[in-house]
Amino acid sequence: MTVSTADLNITWEKLPDDFILDEEPVENIDQPLLAAALREILELAGLIVAGILIAPNMGVCATVDDKLVIKSPDWFYARNVQPLPSQEIRRSYTPNLEGEIPAIVMEFLSATVNEEYSTVSTYPPGKWYFYEQILQVPIYAIFEPATGRLEVNQLNSSGQYQSYQPDASGRYWIPGVGLFLGVWYGTKTERTGYWLRWWDESGEMLLWGAEIVERERQERAIAQQQAQQERERSERLAAQLRAAGIEPEI
Numbered sequence: 539m540t541v542s543t544a545d546l547n548i549t550w551e552k553l554p555d556d557f558i559l560d561e562e563p564v565e566n567i568d569q570p571l572l573a574a575a576l577r578e579i580l581e582l583a584g585l586i587v588a589g590i591l592i593a594p595n596m597g598v599c600a601t602v603d604d605k606l607v608i609k610s611p612d613w614f615y616a617r618n619v620q621p622l623p624s625q626e627i628r629r630s631y632t633p634n635l636e637g638e639i640p641a642i643v644m645e646f647l648s649a650t651v652n653e654e655y656s657t658v659s660t661y662p663p664g665k666w667y668f669y670e671q672i673l674q675v676p677i678y679a680i681f682e683p684a685t686g687r688l689e690v691n692q693l694n695s696s697g698q699y700q701s702y703q704p705d706a707s708g709r710y711w712i713p714g715v716g717l718f719l720g721v722w723y724g725t726k727t728e729r730t731g732y733w734l735r736w737w738d739e740s741g742e743m744l745l746w747g748a749e750i751v752e753r754e755r756q757e758r759a760i761a762q763q764q765a766q767q768e769r770e771r772s773e774r775l776a777a778q779l780r781a782a783g784i785e786p787e788i
Contacts, residue, residue, distance in 0.1 A: 548672055549601040550634040559597055559608070559629065568683045569646050570594065571729055573613045576644075579736050579744045585717075591619040591637065597630040598640065600672050605661050609668050611643040614675075615715055633673060641714020642677040643669055644734075647684075654680055670699050677702070677712055679719065679734075686721045686732030709737055717744070 573594035580586050592615050597608040608630065619637030622628055633639045645654045645665065656664020659671070669675045670693065678691045678699055690710045691699035704710050709720035718737040726733065726746060736744045745753065776786040 546672070547603050549604075550632050551599070551601050551606075552632055552635060553597070553599050553606075553608075553630040557606075568729070568731075569612055569648075571727070572646055572681070572683060572734060575726060575746065576613060576734055576736070578746055580715075582747055582750065583736075583744050588621070589618050589637070591616045591628075591631060593628075593631065596628070598643075598673065599630050599632045600668075602661070602663070602672060607662055607668060607672065609665055611640075611665075611669075612646045613644040614640040615642050616640040617714065639673055640675050642679060642712055642719075643673075643675050644679045644681060647680060647682040666699070671697070676714060677710075679710075681721075681734055683732055686723065688719075688721050688734070690719070707737075707741065 577586075577592050577594075580592065586592065592613070594613050595610045596614070597610050598614065600607050614631075616631065616633070617638050619631070631637070647654060653664045653666075655666050657667045657670075658664040659667050663672065666678070669678050674693060674697060676693050678693075680689045680691075681687070688710075690702040690704070692702035694700045702710055704720070705718070707718075707720070709718040711717075712719050715736075716739075718739075718741075720735060720737060722733050722735045722743070723731065724733065726748070738744060779786045
């Protein structure tokens with residue numbers, strides 16, 4: 539499939555099976571934890587169904603002027619993705635060939651900002667240019683875990699990213715996902731800090747597994763306490779009736 543613009547000839551071709559992908563190490567422990575937490579919430583809420591691809595650090599491919607370009611967002615979400623043949627492992631993702639353009643891509647900044655803001659158009663293009671001009675991803679989010687700063691950029695009608703303003707709660711509606719994205723501070727496993735989280739249309743925060751377990755534990759404890767209080771009330775009432783010479787009905 540080919541898409542031509544005034545300056546670019548973009549084709550969507552499958553990554554060759556023998557192509558050797560660069561094995562870039564994750565910059566810090568925050569990145570895989572943040573990516574896994576975002577996916578966990580969607581999975582527990584039953585929002586990962588057939589055709590949805592969620593991947594951290596997976597190469598997204600396009601061929602620009604006959605040159606293969608691969609960028610690996612820290613996290614992306616795509617719909618209507620074709621399943622792979624049995625036994626085949628997905629090594630990369632080519633939009634428009636294997637499924638839709640990702641609805642959102644995210645980058646998690648480390649201490650040093652690299653190419654997340656790069657608009658370099660010459661080969662190899664910068665990430666900002668790649669997401670905006672080549673892929674034309676509707677939402678590009680850049681998150682700085684150390685400070686909790688979340689920047690969300692939305693593709694406008696002119697095909698350029700502009701700052702996407704949050705709602706009154708400081709959250710961003712992500713149309714392609716059908717949820718709000720926002721920042722939350724707290725502890726999960728061994729990490730205390732800022733996290734990206736999902737909220738539904740009603741403003742309710744979707745929970746991680748450990749939070750669901752804790753909520754259920756608290757609900758059971760409350761139910762047990764209420765049952766105990768009811769038993770004690772019944773015993774007091776029975777004692778009062780006996781003191782009055784009335785045998786309570788059992």
